[in-house]
């Protein structure tokens with residue numbers, strides 16, 4: 621549906637994007653993950669058409685076609701609302717920009733208000749809203765044109781957990797409606813919950829792009845946590861199986877072969893009469909993948 625080829629963008633001597641290429645399928649959620657300054661917003665602004673000077677090509681599939689701009693919704697990182705008027709008036713403003721009028725405009729605004737959970741506050745001025753409500757309305761403005769492709773640039777920054785969950789649920793609903801989402805974030809646990817494909821971006825380069833499951837299988841190393849009095853007695857005997865670190869009252873063994881490691885730990889515990897208090901396989905996380913690939917945490 622959307623294909624980016626060899627895209628680069630410089631701001632003076634800053635290389636914001638360096639030769640980026642990827643494809644996005646219709647109806648999927650594509651996560652763009654990277655620390656501050658990685659180049660996520662620049663990429664989104666190019667796709668939306670805000671930044672027009674860049675190298676490379678963007679091809680939109682048949683479903684978007686020639687009038688693609690009409691079908692792309694953009695939720696900017698900064699909340700972009702008129703605070704002194706009501707939620708409804710903000711939606712009308714955006715609807716009119718997308719050439720909606722009369723009954724169509726009013727009906728669409730009501731639909732969107734219900735979608736973003738603000739129907740009962742529609743006549744209130746935006747300045748009386750919480751941060752989370754403003755974020756939801758910000759998304760609502762982009763939904764006025766019923767986009768096929770919706771670009772969301774860090775839509776959950778600095779809001780309460782309930783609003784965050786509400787927005788994630790909305791995104792899941794959009795996927796079910798076969799809308800395509802590009803979701804930029806450095807909240808990796810959110811991306812993990814809703815994205816199908818993920819691109820890790822750092823210093824303007826895509827350092828890995830893959831389906832979520834493939835990414836985890838390829839890069840995240842599983843580990844085993846075990847604790848119990850005196851299990852330090854046999855630690856030396858399992859050192860060759862992976863990397864051991866002390867954690868809380870026990871140890872984490874990071875290993876490519878967790879089943880073999882678990883069997884060995886059980887064997888040694890029995891032999892040394894050690895009773896294990898805790899013994900579990902820890903599932904790899906996307907955060908670990910980012911760490912493995914870049915050697916650094918995702919800086920918030």
Ligand SMILES: Nc1ncnc2c1ncn2[C@@H]1O[C@H](COP(=O)(O)OP(=O)(O)OP(=O)(O)O)[C@@H](O)[C@H]1O
Nearest residue numbers: 631634635636654655656657658659660661662663
């Ligand atoms: N208008 C601009 N002029 C000059 N440099 C810019 C401009 N916009 C972005 N940059 C630089 O380009 C690089 C990429 O910035 P960008 O905003 O795309 O990153 P980002 O991943 O979206 O970061 P954040 O999560 O902080 O929004 C950064 O080094 C940034 O300082």
